[in-house]
Structure formats: C-alpha cells, structure tokens
Amino acid sequence: MTKPRLTIKSVLADRRVLLMLVFGFSSGLPFLLVFSTLSAWLRLAGVSRTEIGLLSYVALAYTFKFAWAPIVDAFDVPGLSRLLGRRRAWMVLAQLTVAAGLVGIALSDPAVSVTMTAAFALLVAFASATQDVVVDGWRIDAAPTERQGMMAAAYQLGYRLSLIAAGAGALYIADLAGWREAYLAMAALVAVGLVGTLVAPIVDRREGVEAPKGFTFAHAVVDPLRDLLDRKGWRIVLILLLVAFYRLPDFVAGVMANPLYVDMKFSMIEIANVSKLYGVWIGIAGAFAGGFALARFGLLPSLVFGALSSAGSNLMFAWLALRGYDLTLLTVSISIDNFAGGFAGTALIAYMSGLTGPGFAATQYALLSSLYALPGKIVGGLSGVMVDSFGYPTFFVLTSLVGIPVAILCLIVGREGARPEEPAAEPAGARA
Template identity: 40%
Template sequence: MTSLDGSQQRPDLRTRISRALAVYLERRVLVILFLGFSSGLPLALSGSTLAVWMADYGVDLGQIGLYSLVGVPYTLKFLWAPVVDALRVPVLSRLMGRRRGWVVFSQLLLMAAIVMLGSLDPLTAPWLVAAGALAVALASATQDIVIDAFRVESLDEDQQAAGMACFVAAYRVGMLISTAGAIFVVSWLEDAGVARGVVWFYGYAAMAALVLVGIAAVAFAREPLVEEDEVEDAAADAIPEGDNPAMRLWTAAAGAFVDFLSKPYAVAILLFVLLFKFCDAFAGVMTAPFVIKLGFDKATYAAVVKGVGFGAVLAGGFAGGFIARALPITPSLWLAGILQIVSNLAFSWLAWVGVKTEALAVAIVIENFTGGIGTVIFVAYLSSLCTNATHTATQYALLSALAAVGRTVLASTSGFVAEATGWIVFFGLTALAGLPALVLLAWLHRVGHFGAIDRQRAEARAGQGGQ
C-alpha cells in the first residue's frame, strides 16, 4: 500500500488479519489440506493401530516392538526419491502431469496394500503380516515423497505457512481416523456380533476406502507450474545428450546429496534431525500397548486417547504455527524439545496413578498438544533446510526419512526395555532420550547455524512488508 507522498504503508490490522485468514480458503491451500489427510492416514495402519491389533490378539510386547522395523521405508525413502523427481509414471503422468500422476499411482498401491494387510492374521501368519505392513509403509513413503514435493512446488511464498499449518493439522486428523476410527469400527462390529476373526479386516478395508479422499484432492488440484519452468529445464541442462532415464536419475540423486552436504555443519545438522524426535518416537511405539496393557479397554482408548486428544492436537498444531512464525527458530526448537520431554513424563505419572479415565485424558491432552506444537516447529525447520528448488523433493525426503529412524530402527527395542523396567521407569528413560538433541541444539546455535536461517526468514518477510 502506497501513500500520497509515495512512501510505503503497512496495511491496517484488520486488513492483515483478513488476508491471513483468506489464504486458508485458496484452492491450492485446500488441496494441501486434503493431501495432508491422505499422507497421515496410512502411518498408524503399519504402526500404532497394528500394535493395538496385535495386543488385542495377545502378541507379546517384544514382538510388537520389533514390528516397528516395518517402518524402515520411511527411513530409506530418500533412496528412491530421485526416481520420483526424475521419471514419470506411464499413462498417469501423461494424463495428469508428473507430480499428480505419481500421487495417484502411490495411492492406488496404498489402497491395495492396506486391504491385503487387513486380510492377514498376526497369530497364524506373523511373517505375512510383517510383509503386508512393509507394503503399506512402502506405498505410504512414496506418497509422502510426492506430496511433499507437490506442497513445496505448488504454493507461493505467502501460502507456505498456511499450507504447512493445514498439512500438519490434516496429517494428524488422518492419523486420528486410522487409529480411533479403525478401532471404533472394530469395536462396533464386535458389539454387533461379527466374527472376531474378520472385524480387523473390515476396519482396514474402511481405512483403504478413505484413501479416495486424497485421489479426489489430486483430481481437484492443478499441476505445479514449476514442473515445466524449472524441473524439466534443470534436467535438460544436466543431461545435454538426450533423455536418458538412468542418467537423469543419477543426476537428480547426486546433485541433491552434494548440494546438501556442501552446507556448513551438514553432518551435525543430520545428526540433530535424527535425534530431535527420538524421545517422542521411543515412547510413541509403546503408547498404544501401554494403554491396553494397563487395563483400559479398546473403546476407552479410542474415545480418550484419540477422541479427547483430537482438539488438543489441533490446538497444538496452530499454536506451533504461531510460535514458529512469531519466534526465531532457536527458541522455537528449545520449546518444542522441552515440551516433548515433559509429555513423556506425563505417561510415567499415568502408570503410577493407574486405570483412571480422567488421568488418561490429562496425559493424552498433554501429549497431543505438545506433539502438535513440536511437529509444526520441526517441519518448519526441515523445510527451511531445503533451499535449492531443483532438489527440494529428494532433500526433504532425506531429512524426513532420517527423522523417521527414531520411530523405526532406534525405537525397535522399546518393547524389551518396557518389559525389563516397567512402565514408570520406561517413560522416564524416554524423556532422558531427548537430552542429546538439546545438547546438539545448543552447539548448532553457538556456531551460528540457526542465525543463518533466521536471517533468511527476515529477508523474505522484508520483501513482503509492503504488500
């Protein structure tokens, strides 16, 4: 806005609030909202919901903990992210565009894998269940790669914050539906007299049908313009001697890794990404079995753990978005790191109190609210590390996959630790597991890593100051 004398004036408060709210109704942001739901839906189906299913069937804690290893594709997805960047899906990419074609392809695979997993029995065919869960994780990780790239490429700079907030909130809603929703379906079918051997199949089939939400969002979306303007041109410049798929793939992969590793303190950054969510993940693998083993029934788990926690996680997500925008990155990460430690101690308290629904609600509200804050802040940090538009998909896949190591490989022993120590001590140990990340956070701040990120954010906001 410009005054009569030519000077720049900031819009009044009402105008700025109106603009901030209006962005949430824009077509591209709404598409990201529904894709966030699609991205969050499958994670629990090979994780916490599968753990409840196994606990319901009497599988021992050690084996349940080992099943977290089926999430390894989330850790290794950066290995095939260059395939998504460099190649096209036959027919679908021609009809819909490269990004949208890949999203639909991954979602069709995901629906088939979820139905297959639900048709198996964890007692009589544990290895087939592991293979089915692995197939779900592979399709889900591929979907994440494409949706993350689509999100970054399709949103303008002034839409990124709103898109991230919507994506994270919808992601948690998807996780809520695939845990509480699936368990409610199973409990309702059991109460209706459906044979116990098939109720979990129907629960998983219902979740597979919900993947159609993501397919509908893709149909409503437009292919990012950056596809033709930047990605294709960059690939052509890198491969001047023809459209060679193998060379295109190699160039995409090598360029992304070399670019990231050229950053100052790259190894320390990667270690920080690995450890930051570890304490949360270490506890999270055992949260569902803990509630069931403590004595709560499945209906209470669904109603309190996911029902009451729903409002808390949404509030935490939007609070995290406000904090990430209002504060520099360093205090934001400190706050998120401390809160996730406190949330783990709430479960030690619950284990001491025992089977009391009110105590369960308190612990779950704390966990979901702090988890919402931490997730948004951490996603904001990961996004700030992807500064080269040519390699956004592969680099973000690398970072998010590395963060998932805590939920898969590192947390795979959680069941054995819980059995050896008891629940009170176990959740206390998970809180202590958050301290190494805070030490790295302090060191990276001291060497100026976060200062560079804050300067980039300040420059971006200054460029929009007169708008």
C-alpha cells in the same frame, strides 16, 4: 518493499491447507488396511499367528521409501506428467495403484491363498509409501516455510480421520456386510484423494535443475546429497545433529510411558481413555498450535519453543513417578506432553521442509525424515536398562535435559530451514 506479515486468518483461508487435509486422509487410509484391520480378517479366516506376524514385514515399504524417492523427484510418469505435472501424476498413479491393490485384497480369499492376499497387501503398502513421498514433495514445493506448519497439522488431522475410517469403519462394514464389501468400500474412498489431486495446483519446483536423460545413480542419489551440501556447507553437520536429536526426548521417553502407567497402578481403561483417546486429540491441537505459531512468529521461535517444551514435558512424568497413582496428574502430564509433542512435530516438519532444494524435495525430505527417527529408535532400546538402573524419576529428568543442547542448536542453525519465498504455482489443469 516489506513483505506483509502472515496472519492466522490468511493461512486458514489458504486452500492448500484444505488440500493437505484431503491428502492426509488419502495417505492414512491404506495404513491400517494392510496391518491391524487386515490382521483381524486373516485371523478370522483361520490364518496362523505366525503367518500374520510375517505379513507385518510389508511395513518395510514405509521404512525404506527413501530408497525410491529419487525416482519420484527425477522422472516423469509417461503421459500423465505432461497432462497433470510431475507431482500430481505420481499422486494419481500411487492412488490408483492403492485402489487396485485394495480391490485385489477384497477379491482374494486368505482362507484359500494367503499368499495372494499378502501380495496385494505389499502392492498397497508400496503404493501408499510412494504416495507419502509424493505428498511430502508437493507440500514442500507448494508453500513457504511459514505455511508448512499449518499444512502439516491439517495433514495429521486428515490422517487421523482416515485411521478411524480404515479401522472402526472397515470393521463395522465387515461385520454388517462382509470383508469383501469392507475392502471395496475402502477402495472407493481412494476417490477422496484423487479428487484432491486433480484440483490441486501444479507446483513442480525444478528451476535450474537439469532434467535427467536416463536413470543414473549419480542423478537420482548423489545429486540431491550434493545439492544439500553445496547449499549448507559445513553447517550441514549441525543441521543433521539438530534433526537427529530434536525429537529424541519424546521418542525415548515414549517407550517407557506405558510401563510407567502400569507400574503406577493405572487401569487399562484409564490408560486407554486418557492416553489413547483424549491424548490423541490434544496432540492434534498441539500440531495446529505449532502451525499458528509458525504463521505468526516465524520458524526460529517456534523451533526453540518446541524443543524446550517437548523435552521439558518429561519432567511431568518424573513428578508422576514420584507421586504414584493420581489420575488428575496423569491427565495433566499427558496433556502437556502430547500438546508439546504435537507442537514440536509441526515445527520440525516445517524446518526439514525448508532445508530441501528445488527439484529434490521428495528425496531430501525422505532422507531427513528417516534420520530424525533413527536415534530415538536406537536409544529407545536402552530405555529399559536406564530405568532399571536409575529409576523412573531420574530417567525422565535425564531425557528432559536433552532439550538444552537441542535448543542451542536451534539458535545456531534454526534459520537454515527458513524459505520465505512463495513458489509460483500453475493453475490446476492441463500443462501446455
């Protein structure tokens, strides 16, 4: 029997897409509250710049979240998992911990004990990073590859909305009522994610995966890696190369984007308006376009288009570097680059999601998502040397050429990320 083709209408009507909007909001809410928003409070409280800078190390919780992702995959939350299912139980635990941590920050006084404030900030960051792991696992278990793109786009939109709430919203409340009230209000907003979790279906995919009898390194770490190798065989080498280099042109070029704007004599206001405001929403539009493409045309065409368009968009910056100050060309360049980047990001998320296996989704996705950003961070550090050696035009042309071998890799192993089957989902509610 031929499977009916997915349509945009059917994807948009899928309540899992709406749930990802909620989960995106829930995941993004704590981020600024332990970084820039908290930094503003600390500075106003008289905390030194050195201490504020050291506090940024709480971000390491997000960087190393793959280290405890196996626990999320392998173990139940006592009591809660039986009632809610493994994924939802971990979400509830993470969200309640985030709320408790935000209340702790609200009740602390950084002017008296910045250590106490920092401790609660670390608790929030750890719980928030754990929530990210669980949400990724739920998303992958909840839907096939064709729907992953739209779900990822909805997540990004929710995340952006939460950054507005935790950024501008928290600052407004702090100015009108005080910092304690601002953080208590943010803690109350955690309820948005809690409601979403409680109405979400149970989709714990562990078919054929033996439940652990206790924590062991082999089960938690080695088994997910062995599962990936067993399923993909020698192709895993090409798959990892594709994941590692897919966004490389974007990441490397992005390091030199702002220096280019400054050197082309654009004002800070022009850069902020075009790149930081307008460009963000164009990126979101690109992410949704990627979701539409995945639903309509499938993974492989979307993956190839994303690779070529995101790398090729760097040619616009080469043109801008040759042209010099031109606000219209800057707007067009950022439009193309952000749209293509959003499209490519959605395609890659869908691809990595499809690579994961039942029972290991959170662990394997956390490892893959860590890998995809690593080469860009390493090579990005040399981007300034390249610009100084070759100039902006040659630099951006060279970064665009990376898209050619990446597109070839897509054609070879792009279908490895396709997982068309719909997983069975239990209705929301108690588990027998």
